[in-house]
Amino acid sequence: MERTVRPLILTWLALLLLLAASAGTARLPLGWLNNVISLAIAIVKTLLVALVFMRLRRSPWLLRLAAMAGIFMLALLFALSATDYATRGPAQAPWQRPGAVAPRLGSSSVDTPPVEPVPPRPGDSTADAPSAGLHGG
């Protein structure tokens, strides 16, 4: 029992140390390095949890594959969306009417005056006829 417990305790201590490092370095003014360090430490901590606590170190390759599949898919989502976001500016909103639509729960923002919604014509939905480009295929 002792032989299997020691790595767990050591890993836990390492995790706490990394947490302290993460919290500590966050307060140092390092510019963009702050982000890099905090994420790198997070990755190391996750790897420790996965390899030691979740026993991926000693697991069949199948379980490691399952672990990587999820991360890979997430990376795909970010990367391919980035091809869009990296190559255009923020969406220029064709209309700028904050507060025009009241939330269905709670009231609208404190600082903007409420705008009267257009009453629906009978038999119609409140939106105009759907324009091309808002509905995709």
Add this chain to the structure above:
Amino acid sequence: MNSPQMRPQCDLDLQPVQGDASYLSEGYTLRSWLTTHDHKRIAVLYAVSITLFFFLGGVAAAVIRLQLATPNGTLVTPDSYNKLFTAHGIIMVWLFLIPSIPSVLGNFLVPMMIGARDLAFPRLNLASWYLYITGGIIVLWALLAGGVDTGWTFYTPFSTMFSNSHVVLALAGVLVTGFSSILTGLNFIVTVHTMRAPGMGWFRLPLFVWANYATSLILVLATPVLAMTLVLVAIERLFQVGIFDPALGGDPLLFQHLFWFYSHPAVYIMVLPAMGVASEIIPCFSRRPVFGYRFMAYAILAIAVIGFLVWGHHMFVSGQSVYAGTVFSLLSFMVAVPSAIKVFNWTATLYRGWITFPAPMLYALGFVGLFTIGGLTGLFLATLALDVHLSDTYFVVAHFHYIMVGGSVMAYLGGIHFWWPKVTGRLYSEAWGRVAALVIFAGFNLTFFPQYLLGYAGMPRRYHSYPPEFQLLHLLSSAGAVTLAVGYLMPLGYLAWSLRYGRVAPPNPWQATGLEWQTTSPPPTHNFSQPPVVVRGPYAYSP
């Protein structure tokens, strides 16, 4: 059809001892069905439920086509029309197509095809069905409470800001159904990895198993993204916080990226199992092994993987950058390659075969042809310049119906007919089966081919009225819809009739080679009286 030279995958005599009950006679009470852990009974539960939803979605389609039979139809108000096509989409996609082949045929057959006694997690399987029913009831509630008018795609900002219909309720229903499909996928993945019979290596698996396995990968990895996206839409709608509202700093296109990240792989959830069914039927009725088995398996995986990379092709004209559009267009062309490989291989399987045409074969051949047409038109749509012209027109509608109806639904019906003797222990009427298949094929083409022409001529989709010059094509399409409806009702009739009056089925009426045919029709509760040992690959038909 009675070639004696076929060799099944295992050699043992697996006929159960006289007096062994089948899974159907295990219990006759409703309670025994509703509390079952047997994957075969759960498959039947799914079959009944999705059939109900199919006809509900079909009714919505019928009303749509009746409205569109005349240019300024007054059958329904414009608002109701929006609710109808939304209902049709939501029901057909999430309550029929996604569960159809995996949860009905997959649930029944995957354990049997790999020589297992059940799925890895039988109780989870039952939970999946209950989640599906709950989700279905919530969607029905949303429809009965007044419907949703956002389209099945729930695009923002209409769904989050302006729609006055029961959006959140519909979202909740889809969310619950989504979790049902995630659990089914999880079950299949674990089962196929860990419970194959001795001798059943990966490259001895029937392609139907490969197809359901790849589908399950998509179910597990893509559906959760949809679930969270729908939650975000609900939050946005209820609290107007601005994630998708550009005036408050958000981006409506973020919704589309997240939605289509799931919904494009979702169409592969709908078509991959259909390909698996075709790969079982075609070798059997041409008495030849499938051509290029390994490439067929690799193509299935390739479709699943590349299918995750192409979602932006739904957003070419939405405001996405042209650079991203180019990337997605290129990737979309790539996904056509493994699909084409499969079409070529099915065709090559037929070559110099000993071909017969029972109903399943008619459906499978119809699938191959219609899928090819649908797939080719997908390439037209993947071409950026063409898509500017064709986007949001009936061309798109025709494209996806060719794949989902001409492809998936026909393959589903083919599978139902092919495995009907195994599932029910009865033979259906072959004459009626063939007639229905031909009526469906004719009705389908009459319904949807004119829609390609309509779309190319500029008829927009989701419109309740149109200029008079489009009327002929719309009328043809509506006439086709009537034919199609008749065709779909026919199997209801003769299949139900066969349950009581059909001839008793032998264990292997088609002389097919899979493990599922090496047991009685219908099978005993634990599938095999002794654990099978697999000694050869699939499709050992002799030419």
Add this chain to the structure above:
Amino acid sequence: MNTNDATQTPAVQFTSRAQQEEAAAFGMWVFIASELLFFGPLLAGYLYLRLHFPQGWTAASRHTDFLLGTVNTAVLLTSSLLMALAGHAAEAGQRRRAASLLAAAAALGLAFLAIKGYEYHAEFAERLFPGAGFFPSLAGKPQNVPGMELFFILYFALTGLHALHLSVGVIVSLGMAAGLRRPAPAGPNGTAVEVLGLYWHFVDAVWIFLYPLLYLVGRAGG
């Protein structure tokens, strides 16, 4: 989960105990992969919004409670240790010890939730909940530093979803701790505790990432 531990009889659909255990662990990993994708859109939204509103992000993150967030991370890491120890004890057949460790892990989980609840309470009081009356003290009106409200939407969504997952873990943990008090073969076995452990560690791993993403942005400003 099959309960025939002592006799090593697998559930009817499996051919061996080893197969059943492999399936159980693999099944939980597949579920974890799907849960990661469930968090995915929130993280995608985070990525998009942080890149578009860097000032808003740093301003908003400064309103989170650094001390409590760090303490909570330590609490969760320790609960993971206890959970891992519980898994080892259960596999070694030490059911009482495993039950105690599970209960202790659950207690730390509850402590995490309590601290989180206190944080939420404080944030509501400071008018940081998005929607009606959003009014962060350090920045004044939301329009002055755009993106702060969006940060807090993601903050509450991410931590709320995490807390939901943790609550499920706590409940199952307590249930298993109670079940382990019954002698074998009744109650959960080593595999069950192991599989719960996988889930628990996943929840911990998610928090390990949420901590820097939500609490450590722009802390160096002073």
